[in-house]
Structure formats: structure tokens, C-alpha cells
Amino acid sequence: MKQDLVTQLKDTIKYLGATLGETIETELGSEWLHRIEQIRHDGRASANGDEASTQKLAETLASLDNKSLLTIGRAFAQFLNLANIAEQEFNTAATSADTLSLQLTNLLDNSGKEVSEDDIKKAIENLNVDLVLTAHPTEVTRRTNIHKHRELASQLLTLHSTEMSESERARSKTRVADLIAQAWHTEEIRSIRPTPVDEARWGYSVIENSLWEAIPEFMRELDEFLQTRFSQRLPLTAKPVQFSSWMGGDRDGNPFVTASVTQEVLHRARRRAAKLFLEDLHRLYTELSMNKCNDELREKIGDKKEPYRAILKPLIQKLELTREGKVDSKHWIQSTDELLAPLNTCYESLCECNMRVIADGALLDTLRRAHAFGAQLLKLDIRQDSQRHADVFSEITQYLDMGDYNEWSEEEKQAFLLKELSSKRPLVPKNWSPSDDVQEVLDTCEVIANNDKAGFGIYIISMAREPSDVLAVQLLLQEAGVNWPMPVAPLFETLDDLNHSPQAMKALLGIEWYRHYINGRQYVMIGYSDSAKDAGSLAAGWAQYESQEALVNLASENNIQLTLFHGRGGTIGRGGLPAKAAIHSQPPGSLEGGFRVTEQGETIRYKFGMPQLAKRSLSLYASAVVEAVTSPPPAPKAEWRNIITQMANKGRDNYRQTVRHDKDFVPYFRVATPEQELGKLPLGSRPAKRKPQGGIESLRAIPWIFAWAQTRLVLPSWLGVMRAIDSINTTENNPLVQEMIEQWPFFASRISMLDMVFKKADPKISAAYDKRLVPNELSHFGEALRKELTDSIDSLLSITGHEHMMEDDPHGRTSMNIRATYLQPLHYLQIELLDRIRKAEASEFSDNDVETLERAMMVAITGIAVGMRNTG
Structure with a gap:
């Protein structure tokens, strides 16, 4: 780390702190500013071990009335926000040279590792990183202030990275003061809890304000590396990174995530995707004014003077209907293929007509976005506790005088579920009145059945323990009319469940019906939070490692492609590790089926809050996975x-x-x-x-x-x-x-x-x-x-x-x-x-x-x- 950058970071924090001080002084007066400064000085001395300052700090705070304590709290919370913003901008500047190309080149040229060009090419070709945005409540900053902070970081980048005239610099500093004042005069605490729909909207904002720009930039760099090093292009269909979400789909212990909420979130995601793609399409419509095209495009649009605009116009109209959401959703964009078809036709025509330089401009960026985000913007995971599924069958079997499913042995449960899975008659009785909780589970499955499969990721079963937990979900989906094989992932969370997971999965994969259903692909989610809470971080970490190792071997024996889904949090107590360390600490072979991981709470903002940071994070994930696949860590002796x-x-x-x-x-x-x-x-x-x-x-x-x-x-x-x-x-x-x-x-x-x-x-x-x-x-x-x-x-x-x-x-x-x-x-x-x-x-x-x-x-x-x- 360069010392001049560290000095710049410290100077930036001082500058932002002084600007906040001016804002406070303007509102509250110089006496208040002096008091806050004195507390800050005492705080610094106290942090450095000065006991007299610690005592003085405590006495000062004890002498203040309640309202004054609130003001002090707001001031120092704002100071910390500004310090984080300065560091975010610092990280962007400090790592600008740490590009994906450089990381991959270093991997190839590192003489200490025998990595061939073919190894790297194959690893990039198979690269599959699925980042799952979750709404776990560790993001304490309101969305309105996150917007101000992002704008502030952008201004700092401008101040530090460009040649500016004195008047431009003065305007930028005025904008900094403006944003700091806005944040100070804005309520920093939500007055009410966010709803699941609010959380989903926050996730959409991360895509709109950061990832939308970062994805094509990341893909361009990966493409340039392949061209420079191997003289080959990244395929148009490549999707090395994709995004999923739990926001509006994670109902485990959250009574506010209902079937109707999930449906609303799915619709909102499609409308937000339409809005974003419309902005791209309007730009393309403006730029693609040329009249030369290939026969395929001419055949589709007839004798039009501006063929590219002609083929894009119906897509724009349909996107507008989707964005507005005022007509029945059957008139909306239904699938990603509807997006891709005209875009691909334009791209191929431009290339055939010797206009590749145009094809590889904004059009290519839009194609990359279409593959990464799709018409649904995010793939929504569904998560529910295993007991909620069992309760459905408990009520059904009791209604049908078959006994209580919850009291049956594992063998009895499996026999019942497999028999019903093979039956052609419906299981759910017509005149049956289930409890509210059971009806909610059934309604959720109906939502899955009534929406396009491209809008969903996987179905996760919390507290899964036995094969029946997975089979139960398969039967519920079948009863609801889901006519496609939705992946179902057991989530093994506690220490005992992790240790038992290889045995449970061996039994599950031993069921012929199930092996046929999954068609060679299985997801398993590894729980980090609850296992650490159950047994401590070291025991949990080793149990996670051993269970993954055994599951990888089991998948290999059964010729199954296994994708391990890592439910990590931000802290070590919840499995948190820096991206590279987390990936390289996995057992050998555990990345062969891709890398799927939760991105939770405030870590989303710190990793993906700005386009530059997002591109850096995507590059770190991609290069770490490529390195781990081509140079796997040793199996433990x-x-x-x-x-x-x-x-x-x-x-x-x-x-x-x-x-x-x-x-x-x-x-x-x-x-x-x-x-x-x-x-x-x-x-x-x-x-x-x-x-x-x-x-x-x-x-x-x-x-x-x-x-x-x-x-x-x-x-x-x-x-x-x-x-x-x-x-x-x-x-x-x-x-x-x-x-x-x-x-x-x-x-x-x-x-x-x-x-x-x-x-x-x-x-x-x-x-x-x-x-x-x-x-x-x-x-x-x-x-x-x-x-x-x-x-x-x-x-x-x-x-x-x-x-x-x-x-x-x-x-x-x-x-x-x-x-x-x-x-x-x-x-x-x-x-x-x-x-x-x-x-x-x-x-x-x-x-x-x-x-x-x-x-x-x-x-x-x-x-x-x-x-x-x-x-x-």
C-alpha cells in the first residue's frame, strides 16, 4: 500500500470531518462544535489508552441531557459514515491497477505453479459464480443516505483523480458540503421496519446503480484477456457471473414473506428490468441508424430503410408496457429469449456487414446484461423451514385418516412420498380446509407454478436432515402444477446436521426416482451461521469442510454435478472471510460445479456499492475461482x-x-x-x-x-x-x-x-x-x-x-x-x-x-x- 495513498485517505477523512463540523456549527453554533471536538479529542486519547481522557469522556457524557446525547450520537455516527466513504473511495483508487487481466496473467506466469494455458481457458469457459443478494438485517443505513454516500464517494473520486480548474474544484467541494449537509439534516434511522418488498427494491437499486455498469465492464476485461493471451473471444452466451436473490423469497421464520409478497416481488423485478433495458434500447435505437444489413435481418423486417431500428421498435414497445405495468402481465416481456432474439440478430448482421466495431459497442454491453440479468433481473430463491412442509402432509394424512405424517418413521415418509410422486391422481383433497400456515405453503408453490421458471433460482429447505425433507418439496411442487424440475437444495445448518449430511445425501441419491428427476445436477447449501452459533467457529468450520469434502466425493461416485451453496455472513462468527481466502479454503474439487454464495447486508454495499468497487469484487471472485480450480489447495494430510x-x-x-x-x-x-x-x-x-x-x-x-x-x-x-x-x-x-x-x-x-x-x-x-x-x-x-x-x-x-x-x-x-x-x-x-x-x-x-x-x-x-x- 503506497504511503501517499494512506496520507490521502487520512487527509480526506479530516476534510470530510471538518465539512461536517461546519454543517453542525451552522445549525447548532460554535459552542456545540467545540463540545463535539473536545469529545473527539478525548475519544482519540482514550482509544490510545489514556485513562484520564477515558474518565473525562464518561463524565462529559454523563453530564448531558437526553437530547444532547442524541446530538452527540448523530455527530459521531456521521463521522464514521464519512470515514467509510473515504475508505471506499480509497479502495477504488488503491486497487485500480489490480485488474482481472493482471490477476489472471500472474496466475499463468507464476513459475511456482504448473498452470497451462489450456487449464486457464477451460476454467474461464466453465466459470460459474452465482452471487445471491440477501436482505439479512445488518445493513443499518437507510437507502436515502446510501444514495447520498454514493454521490459523495463519486465526488471524492473526481477531486482526487482528474485535473480540475479552480472553479471546477470549488464546485465539487460545494457539492461535497451539500451532500454532507443533506445527510446531517436527514433522519438516519428508519421510522418503521422495511417490508420484504422494500428490501427487494433495495436489491434492485444495487443492480441499477452499480452492477448494471460493472457487469459489461468486467466482461470486456475478461474478453480482452482472452483475445490478448489466447486470440479467442468470450462467447456471446457466456455468463461467468449471475445474480440471484432471497429478497421476497426467504420465508424461513419471516411471517411477512407471503405468497402474495413473492408474486409482487417477481412482478417488480420484471418491471425494473424493463426500465433498465429500455434505457439501453433507446440508446441503441438512436445509434443503430445504418441501413446495411444481412439477409436474415432483411427477411424479418421487410423493406425498411433503417432495419436495426425497425427490429428494435417492437421490443421497445413491449418493454414500455412491462415497465408501466398497467396492462395484464401476459402482455409483458415474458422471457429473456424475447430480449436476446432481436439483439442477436442485430449483432450478427453488423458483424456480417463489416461493422463489428459498432456491434462491439453499446450493443454488446446490452447483450452481456441480458445474459447476466435476464428479463427477470434476478433469479429469486425460495426458502422455507422443513417442518412447514412436513406440517402440510401431517394435515393431509390426518384428514384422509392415514395417521399423522409427523409421527411416521423416515422409511414410512419416503414410501408415502415416492408413491404419491409416481401417482397420476392429485393428493390434495378438494373440500379440505387447511390451516393458515399450511395454506401459505401451498400458495407459495402455486406462485412458482404460475410464473416463468427463468424467474426462479432454487428452493432451499432450512433445517433439512433427511431425504424425506427434499422429497416433500418435490411432491408439493408437483401437486401445485410446477412442470419443470426446480432444483431443491437441502440446507444443513447445525453441527449434527453437517456431520450427518453425507449420509442423508447418499440415501437421497440412492433413490432411483430422485436420480432421474435431478438429471445429474444437485445443489446443497452449507449453513455457516447456525453451526457456528451451535458449536463455535472452529468446530463449525471443520464440520463444514469435512461435510463438503464428503459431498464432493459422493457426487463424483454418482456422476453428479454438485454445486455447493455457501450461506456465509460478514463476520467470522457467520463464516465470513475475504473472497479469495474463502474460495481457497474450500476442499479440493468443491468448485467444479460452480461457486454460489450469499452476499449479505452491509457487505453488499461495501463490495458492490459503486461500479468500480463492484467490478473489482467481480474480478476478485472470478480470478480466485479460476486459480482455485487450476491450482487447487492441497488435501489435508x-x-x-x-x-x-x-x-x-x-x-x-x-x-x-x-x-x-x-x-x-x-x-x-x-x-x-x-x-x-x-x-x-x-x-x-x-x-x-x-x-x-x-x-x-x-x-x-x-x-x-x-x-x-x-x-x-x-x-x-x-x-x-x-x-x-x-x-x-x-x-x-x-x-x-x-x-x-x-x-x-x-x-x-x-x-x-x-x-x-x-x-x-x-x-x-x-x-x-x-x-x-x-x-x-x-x-x-x-x-x-x-x-x-x-x-x-x-x-x-x-x-x-x-x-x-x-x-x-x-x-x-x-x-x-x-x-x-x-x-x-x-x-x-x-x-x-x-x-x-x-x-x-x-x-x-x-x-x-x-x-x-x-x-x-x-x-x-x-x-x-x-x-x-x-x-x-
């Missing part, structure tokens, strides 16, 4: 397996001893973190718990991670891990452990992510929460956790030979140090607010006071989440 298995088992036991078996854990968690207050933050459409009355076990993985990140203990990401590693890393085993770090990407990635986690953790801040909020009888619990945290940090430094956390990632280290200045005041503000809110619940406070406190708390939670970045 027997000695490594033995070591990691021992570590994983001890890590699981350490983790569960604290989380499951210690009677003080739940009481401590409730008081030491803002877990209960998080439920009031309108982050996403889903409830925080799968079961409203449930305890920790029913708490979703995201608020579980989110709560610990707020207090900087980030406990789920490291609890029990280093203790387990240390217990096995004896003098005798140490050379083997070092070998695993140096030669095995799976283990090295775990160590690397712990390094980042420990940099984000802060025992002193956690202790400050405890001192104010935790009763004396529970204080020992937090002390013990922080002792393990500090011991774990020392242990990691010892095993890596580093002096500081993130020594190998100076950019990340700089980023965290910059944000620490603004995070420190927010943590102490949150402590003050938590104390006041909890006291207010037991005393007589006015409604206005409580409302102000709760709003300030939401701002503080949001600000800390922004500062920590990968909170979920």
Missing part, C-alpha cells in the same frame, strides 16, 4: 486431520461449556450487551427470533453476532478457539501446526480471521460496559471472558510471530485505527444510554424522555455497526 479434529472437538466443548452449560451466561448476555434493545431497531423485515418466546437457542445468528460486536467483545468469533489450539499445540506438535499455517489455506484462513477479530475486540471497552451495567454477582463472568480474550490475543501473536494484530494487513490496521477515534465516544455514549434506559423502565420518565433515549440508542447502535463494518 492425515496428521493435519488428526490435529484439527482434536482442536475442533476441544473448541466445541470449550464453547458449549460457556454458552450452553454455564448458568450465568444468559443472565450476563442479557445485561452486558444491548441484545434486548436491538429488537427495537427497525433493521430488517424479519423478527430477531424464530420463536418469539424462545431464549438464546431461538435467537437468530445475526442479532447474536450483532450484540457482541456492539460491546467489542465479539465473543462468538473466538470463544474457546485459541484455548483449543493451545492445548494441542504442544512442543511435539508445534512444527506440524506451523506447517498447517504455511501450507493449508483452510487453517491459515482461520488464523488470519482471528487476527482481524482480535484487532476489532477491545477488552477495556467491554469492561466499561460491565462496570456500569452488570450486577456484582455476574461481574466475574465478564472478567473471565476478557481474561480468555487477552490470553487468546497473546497466544495468536505467539503462534504467528507477530508483534501486533493485523501486521500482515497494514491497510486494515490503518482503517481500524482511524475509526477507533470515532467509535470510542459512541461506546461510552451507548453505555450511558443503556444505563438511563434501563433505569427509566423502573422509574417515572416522560414519554418524550423515553422516546429520545431510545432514538439515541438506535443512533448509537447504528454508528457502532457502521464503525465495526462487518457486524453481521
Whole structure:
């Protein structure tokens, strides 16, 4: 990382912070600006370990009234937003030379790896990256402010990357001040939770504002690499990257995602696609004014002077009807082929008539978009819990006096389902009145049947355990009239389910009817969040690895193409890893069937929020997959397996001893973190718990991670891990452990992510929460956790030979140090607010006071989440 770029980053943050200060001073006066600046200075000194400044910071905040605390919270949350925007622009500038072509060229020319040109060509030819946008509630920033932030980042790029006159520079700076003022005077917290349709619209905006431009740019670079290196073109039909979505389709534990919502989301996606393609088609209509064409085009449009415009005009008219949505949807664009046919005809004609330079312009970009996004814009996945499907058959079998399906053995369930799958008569009785929950499942299947298959991705079964879970969905789809083989993916989530997954899939693939149905292609989703919540990050990671390894071998034995779908979150506690590390830590052979992964919450914005960042992220994914396929990581040695298995088992036991078996854990968690207050933050459409009355076990993985990140203990990401590693890393085993770090990407990635986690953790801040909020009888619990945290940090430094956390990632280290200045005041503000809110619940406070406190708390939670970045 160049030092001048780091200096530029720091200067940019100072500039943005000073501009925000001017905005605050204009509204609130110089006294308020001075107060905020003093808190900022105290926060910086406190973050650097100055105890007197820490005490002063806490006393200052304690002396302020509730409304003033809200203002302080808003100021520092805004500071952190601006720091992130500056870093986003910095990332774009710092990595501009790290192109896809350069990455692929380095892979070919790296003498340490025997990669042939044929290997690279084949890997690119088979490249299949499916990025699944999800609405998991870790994106805390409102869409209206995301727009302002994107505009602000664009202005920073302009200021830093072009020669500008003084008047142009002044106008750009005025625009920066304008956008910062807009954000300051805009409510940063949603007043109500977004609906699933709102979340889907947010996903469409990511495509419209970023990916729409990034995809053809990425494809052009890939095409240029192939031409330069191999003298061949990327096929017009190539689709190395595609996009799917859970927004409006993920109904697991979310009562607000209904069949009608799914239908509305499907329609809205088609209308948004029409809008975007219309913009492209209007441009093409303007540009393709030439009259020379080939015989095929002439035959289709007759004797028209402007044949290209003539063939595009009916498509434009149909897109307009789709965009407006005022006529019956049967008159809309129905399929991607309707888009592609006239575009392909134009392209082939231009090439035949020696106008390839025109064909390879805007027309080629539109063709690439049509293949990547299609007429449906996104492929919508459907996700539902396995028990909801079983309940359908439970009600049916009881109605038909056949007994209770839920009480049958696995063998009985399979026999019943296979018999019905082969039957020509309908199963669902005509005069039957199902419960509301069962009717909703049936209605969802009808929505699938009533829409084009191109609008759907796969059907995912949460908490899948046995073959009957998959067969049940197949029968439901068949009963609804789905006449195409929709892929159904079991999702193995808990530790036990992951360990059992090879056995379950072996039994499923052993069913002749099923093997015929899938036609040689199977999807399996690997759950990262719930397995880590169940057993800790190390045990979960190894179980995920072993299950994938076994599933890859099983697919090979059965001549099945297996696509593993990775349900990763942003944090290590939810399987989060940098893209390259995540891909290279997979078992050998696990990418042969493509790479499918969730992109969740705030990570969507950080990876794809701007066209330049999106292109970079797409390039990282593509090059990492190509490298992993052509130079797969080594299979773990027997000695490594033995070591990691021992570590994983001890890590699981350490983790569960604290989380499951210690009677003080739940009481401590409730008081030491803002877990209960998080439920009031309108982050996403889903409830925080799968079961409203449930305890920790029913708490979703995201608020579980989110709560610990707020207090900087980030406990789920490291609890029990280093203790387990240390217990096995004896003098005798140490050379083997070092070998695993140096030669095995799976283990090295775990160590690397712990390094980042420990940099984000802060025992002193956690202790400050405890001192104010935790009763004396529970204080020992937090002390013990922080002792393990500090011991774990020392242990990691010892095993890596580093002096500081993130020594190998100076950019990340700089980023965290910059944000620490603004995070420190927010943590102490949150402590003050938590104390006041909890006291207010037991005393007589006015409604206005409580409302102000709760709003300030939401701002503080949001600000800390922004500062920590990968909170979920």
C-alpha cells in the first residue's frame, strides 16, 4: 500500500470531518462544535489508552441531557459514515491497477505453479459464480443516505483523480458540503421496519446503480484477456457471473414473506428490468441508424430503410408496457429469449456487414446484461423451514385418516412420498380446509407454478436432515402444477446436521426416482451461521469442510454435478472471510460445479456499492475461482486431520461449556450487551427470533453476532478457539501446526480471521460496559471472558510471530485505527444510554424522555455497526 495513498485517505477523512463540523456549527453554533471536538479529542486519547481522557469522556457524557446525547450520537455516527466513504473511495483508487487481466496473467506466469494455458481457458469457459443478494438485517443505513454516500464517494473520486480548474474544484467541494449537509439534516434511522418488498427494491437499486455498469465492464476485461493471451473471444452466451436473490423469497421464520409478497416481488423485478433495458434500447435505437444489413435481418423486417431500428421498435414497445405495468402481465416481456432474439440478430448482421466495431459497442454491453440479468433481473430463491412442509402432509394424512405424517418413521415418509410422486391422481383433497400456515405453503408453490421458471433460482429447505425433507418439496411442487424440475437444495445448518449430511445425501441419491428427476445436477447449501452459533467457529468450520469434502466425493461416485451453496455472513462468527481466502479454503474439487454464495447486508454495499468497487469484487471472485480450480489447495494430510479434529472437538466443548452449560451466561448476555434493545431497531423485515418466546437457542445468528460486536467483545468469533489450539499445540506438535499455517489455506484462513477479530475486540471497552451495567454477582463472568480474550490475543501473536494484530494487513490496521477515534465516544455514549434506559423502565420518565433515549440508542447502535463494518 503506497504511503501517499494512506496520507490521502487520512487527509480526506479530516476534510470530510471538518465539512461536517461546519454543517453542525451552522445549525447548532460554535459552542456545540467545540463540545463535539473536545469529545473527539478525548475519544482519540482514550482509544490510545489514556485513562484520564477515558474518565473525562464518561463524565462529559454523563453530564448531558437526553437530547444532547442524541446530538452527540448523530455527530459521531456521521463521522464514521464519512470515514467509510473515504475508505471506499480509497479502495477504488488503491486497487485500480489490480485488474482481472493482471490477476489472471500472474496466475499463468507464476513459475511456482504448473498452470497451462489450456487449464486457464477451460476454467474461464466453465466459470460459474452465482452471487445471491440477501436482505439479512445488518445493513443499518437507510437507502436515502446510501444514495447520498454514493454521490459523495463519486465526488471524492473526481477531486482526487482528474485535473480540475479552480472553479471546477470549488464546485465539487460545494457539492461535497451539500451532500454532507443533506445527510446531517436527514433522519438516519428508519421510522418503521422495511417490508420484504422494500428490501427487494433495495436489491434492485444495487443492480441499477452499480452492477448494471460493472457487469459489461468486467466482461470486456475478461474478453480482452482472452483475445490478448489466447486470440479467442468470450462467447456471446457466456455468463461467468449471475445474480440471484432471497429478497421476497426467504420465508424461513419471516411471517411477512407471503405468497402474495413473492408474486409482487417477481412482478417488480420484471418491471425494473424493463426500465433498465429500455434505457439501453433507446440508446441503441438512436445509434443503430445504418441501413446495411444481412439477409436474415432483411427477411424479418421487410423493406425498411433503417432495419436495426425497425427490429428494435417492437421490443421497445413491449418493454414500455412491462415497465408501466398497467396492462395484464401476459402482455409483458415474458422471457429473456424475447430480449436476446432481436439483439442477436442485430449483432450478427453488423458483424456480417463489416461493422463489428459498432456491434462491439453499446450493443454488446446490452447483450452481456441480458445474459447476466435476464428479463427477470434476478433469479429469486425460495426458502422455507422443513417442518412447514412436513406440517402440510401431517394435515393431509390426518384428514384422509392415514395417521399423522409427523409421527411416521423416515422409511414410512419416503414410501408415502415416492408413491404419491409416481401417482397420476392429485393428493390434495378438494373440500379440505387447511390451516393458515399450511395454506401459505401451498400458495407459495402455486406462485412458482404460475410464473416463468427463468424467474426462479432454487428452493432451499432450512433445517433439512433427511431425504424425506427434499422429497416433500418435490411432491408439493408437483401437486401445485410446477412442470419443470426446480432444483431443491437441502440446507444443513447445525453441527449434527453437517456431520450427518453425507449420509442423508447418499440415501437421497440412492433413490432411483430422485436420480432421474435431478438429471445429474444437485445443489446443497452449507449453513455457516447456525453451526457456528451451535458449536463455535472452529468446530463449525471443520464440520463444514469435512461435510463438503464428503459431498464432493459422493457426487463424483454418482456422476453428479454438485454445486455447493455457501450461506456465509460478514463476520467470522457467520463464516465470513475475504473472497479469495474463502474460495481457497474450500476442499479440493468443491468448485467444479460452480461457486454460489450469499452476499449479505452491509457487505453488499461495501463490495458492490459503486461500479468500480463492484467490478473489482467481480474480478476478485472470478480470478480466485479460476486459480482455485487450476491450482487447487492441497488435501489435508492425515496428521493435519488428526490435529484439527482434536482442536475442533476441544473448541466445541470449550464453547458449549460457556454458552450452553454455564448458568450465568444468559443472565450476563442479557445485561452486558444491548441484545434486548436491538429488537427495537427497525433493521430488517424479519423478527430477531424464530420463536418469539424462545431464549438464546431461538435467537437468530445475526442479532447474536450483532450484540457482541456492539460491546467489542465479539465473543462468538473466538470463544474457546485459541484455548483449543493451545492445548494441542504442544512442543511435539508445534512444527506440524506451523506447517498447517504455511501450507493449508483452510487453517491459515482461520488464523488470519482471528487476527482481524482480535484487532476489532477491545477488552477495556467491554469492561466499561460491565462496570456500569452488570450486577456484582455476574461481574466475574465478564472478567473471565476478557481474561480468555487477552490470553487468546497473546497466544495468536505467539503462534504467528507477530508483534501486533493485523501486521500482515497494514491497510486494515490503518482503517481500524482511524475509526477507533470515532467509535470510542459512541461506546461510552451507548453505555450511558443503556444505563438511563434501563433505569427509566423502573422509574417515572416522560414519554418524550423515553422516546429520545431510545432514538439515541438506535443512533448509537447504528454508528457502532457502521464503525465495526462487518457486524453481521
